[in-house]
Amino acid sequence: MKTMVAVLTVLTVIIAFWYAACLPMNIKGVLTQAERAGAEVVPVGAKERRDLGAIGLVLGNQFAIAATWSQDRPRLPAPHQVAVELWKTTGAMVLKGKPMSKRSLIFHGWVTLSATLLGFAMGTGLGILLAVGIVHSKVMDMSVMPWAIVSQTIPIIALAPMIIVVLYSVGVQGILPKAIISAYLSFFPVVVGMVKGLRSPDAMQLDLLRTYNASANQGFWALRLPASMPYLFTSLKIGIAASLVGAIVGELPTGAVAGLGARLLGGSYYGQTVQIWSALFAAAILAACLVALLGVIERVVLKRMGMSA
Amino acid sequence: MTTETTTQAVIEARNLDLVFQTNDGPVQALRDVNLTINKGDFVSFIGPSGCGKTTFLRVMAALEQPTGGEITVNGMSPDEARRQRAYGYVFQASGLYPWRNIARNITLPLEIMGYSKAEQKKRLNEVLELVELSGFEGKYPWQLSGGMQQRASIARALAFEADILLMDEPFGALDEIVRDHLNEQLLKLWARTNKTIAFVTHSIPEAVYLSTRIVVMSPRPGRITDVIESPLPKERPLDIRDSPEFIEIAHRVREGLRAGHGDDV
Numbered sequence A: 001m002k003t004m005v006a007v008l009t010v011l012t013v014i015i016a017f018w019y020a021a022c023l024p025m026n027i028k029g030v031l032t033q034a035e036r037a038g039a040e041v042v043p044v045g046a047k048e049r050r051d052l053g054a055i056g057l058v059l060g061n062q063f064a065i066a067a068t069w070s071q072d073r074p075r076l077p078a079p080h081q082v083a084v085e086l087w088k089t090t091g092a093m094v095l096k097g098k099p100m101s102k103r104s105l106i107f108h109g110w111v112t113l114s115a116t117l118l119g120f121a122m123g124t125g126l127g128i129l130l131a132v133g134i135v136h137s138k139v140m141d142m143s144v145m146p147w148a149i150v151s152q153t154i155p156i157i158a159l160a161p162m163i164i165v166v167l168y169s170v171g172v173q174g175i176l177p178k179a180i181i182s183a184y185l186s187f188f189p190v191v192v193g194m195v196k197g198l199r200s201p202d203a204m205q206l207d208l209l210r211t212y213n214a215s216a217n218q219g220f221w222a223l224r225l226p227a228s229m230p231y232l233f234t235s236l237k238i239g240i241a242a243s244l245v246g247a248i249v250g251e252l253p254t255g256a257v258a259g260l261g262a263r264l265l266g267g268s269y270y271g272q273t274v275q276i277w278s279a280l281f282a283a284a285i286l287a288a289c290l291v292a293l294l295g296v297i298e299r300v301v302l303k304r305m306g307m308s309a
Numbered sequence B: 001m002t003t004e005t006t007t008q009a010v011i012e013a014r015n016l017d018l019v020f021q022t023n024d025g026p027v028q029a030l031r032d033v034n035l036t037i038n039k040g041d042f043v044s045f046i047g048p049s050g051c052g053k054t055t056f057l058r059v060m061a062a063l064e065q066p067t068g069g070e071i072t073v074n075g076m077s078p079d080e081a082r083r084q085r086a087y088g089y090v091f092q093a094s095g096l097y098p099w100r101n102i103a104r105n106i107t108l109p110l111e112i113m114g115y116s117k118a119e120q121k122k123r124l125n126e127v128l129e130l131v132e133l134s135g136f137e138g139k140y141p142w143q144l145s146g147g148m149q150q151r152a153s154i155a156r157a158l159a160f161e162a163d164i165l166l167m168d169e170p171f172g173a174l175d176e177i178v179r180d181h182l183n184e185q186l187l188k189l190w191a192r193t194n195k196t197i198a199f200v201t202h203s204i205p206e207a208v209y210l211s212t213r214i215v216v217m218s219p220r221p222g223r224i225t226d227v228i229e230s231p232l233p234k235e236r237p238l239d240i241r242d243s244p245e246f247i248e249i250a251h252r253v254r255e256g257l258r259a260g261h262g263d264d265v
């Protein structure tokens, strides 16, 4: 109950702040339009207003306040505008029986999600394999780990176009390049978390296995792998969010026509800020759902393993 | 040393030395340690912190390599003995796997050693009964008290039939009442199974109550200063601790510890 109140309070504050921010952000556009429509605006003339402070304009033209929240192409759309757009492009589409239409965020979301999931699976698999290698072989630890770290210091936004161009030149296109960018971002947290997890058993537990004359392989399955599970899940939650970012970034440089990234790009071409924001929110909601889903799986798995005490 | 005792010897250490190379220079953990442990002995190691008790036990278990001298376990090197699974080792912490229930914790060594499912089940029931944990096999470690967890870890060490049990302060973290109870159980178990036990402890009464022989050690460098044969009978009710013999041995152990301490403490 208490947490509920806290969460709602924070949410209310954010939304209130957002509405307030719409005033100075949108006032100039609103006033220009109002003036054109014949309203009395202080001061007169867009040129005069250009150098004035936005807050002063809001105070001087209070009649225009409501309009800052309902523009067609605001600089900053108001929360309800984004919400309406989200509904129109998701729920309303479903009700109309066209959930997969080109205008539907469900369609675009699915395009991005499928690349995300594929990339996440590839990244996780690669991450686990690398971690196992690193833990078992000192040579791999010394040779692979630095490259894994370096790989994450290159801005993905610079790398993504190159990956896509290179893959295109060898005939790979469609979902795979996006998934590869997505995997590129998600393998790293998995490597780091898994290495830590696989190394988490203490010296005593390793000594105990030694007294049984257990092989490295037996030690891996009986001790290291189960001990790494909590670490793995923490990494997976970071990894899936990174995967989604990767898939969206992968949609930007190709001028893709489908996917949340394409919606972002299209929105910015045509100044459709409401569309940009609703795509952003769709991405955030999708990420939250994916992370929450992993949280549920984590709870179930750890509980079944008896580790949820 | 007569030939008779050598044929019975399970663990024999001769002029054993062990020096750890640390960043602060070499640490002599064991110096010139000589000891023979015979089959069926219950030998306790007692001494101040840092005198090398754990190190000695770990050498027996081939978890540390001595830097000098010789040691044999069952007539072979500790490492060969380890590979033949000659001993069970009980650490101070139970080290149970939180993701395995008690039964699967106890059968862990059996799984690793490739026992059949039926054999695993049979041995599980035997050792559960030995440590009086029958009925708890389905519980997870966190559902058990510290004393029960330690009993489970002893059961795990007993599950594969090693003749030697190496125990490093297994009851160190438990309160006195629980400890008394577990000591009594351990003695019964020892009598029933005829194992050879090497037992590290900080408690004089525990050492005297349990052992056929008490090895007093002293630090810097770690060495054996006294070996006390216990005249107590094999059958030992808890109230034997009030008998004059018991008090006399305890006194001797205390004297030995004090002598070893020198002016350090």
Ligand SMILES: Nc1ncnc2c1ncn2[C@@H]1O[C@H](COP(=O)(O)OP(=O)(O)OP(=O)(O)O)[C@@H](O)[C@H]1O
Residues within 6 Å of the ligand: B020, B021, B022, B027, B028, B029, B047, B048, B049, B050, B051, B052, B053, B054, B055, B056, B222
């Ligand atoms: N792995 C190691 N590396 C370096 N020094 C060590 C190592 N293990 C033990 N030592 C040192 O060897 C000496 C003996 O340690 P050991 O653990 O055998 O003592 P102990 O008698 O078991 O003490 P306690 O009663 O506190 O358990 C100590 O001085 C300790 O610091």
Ligand SMILES: [Mg+2]
Residues within 6 Å of the ligand: B053, B054, B055, B168
């Ligand atoms: Mg110790």
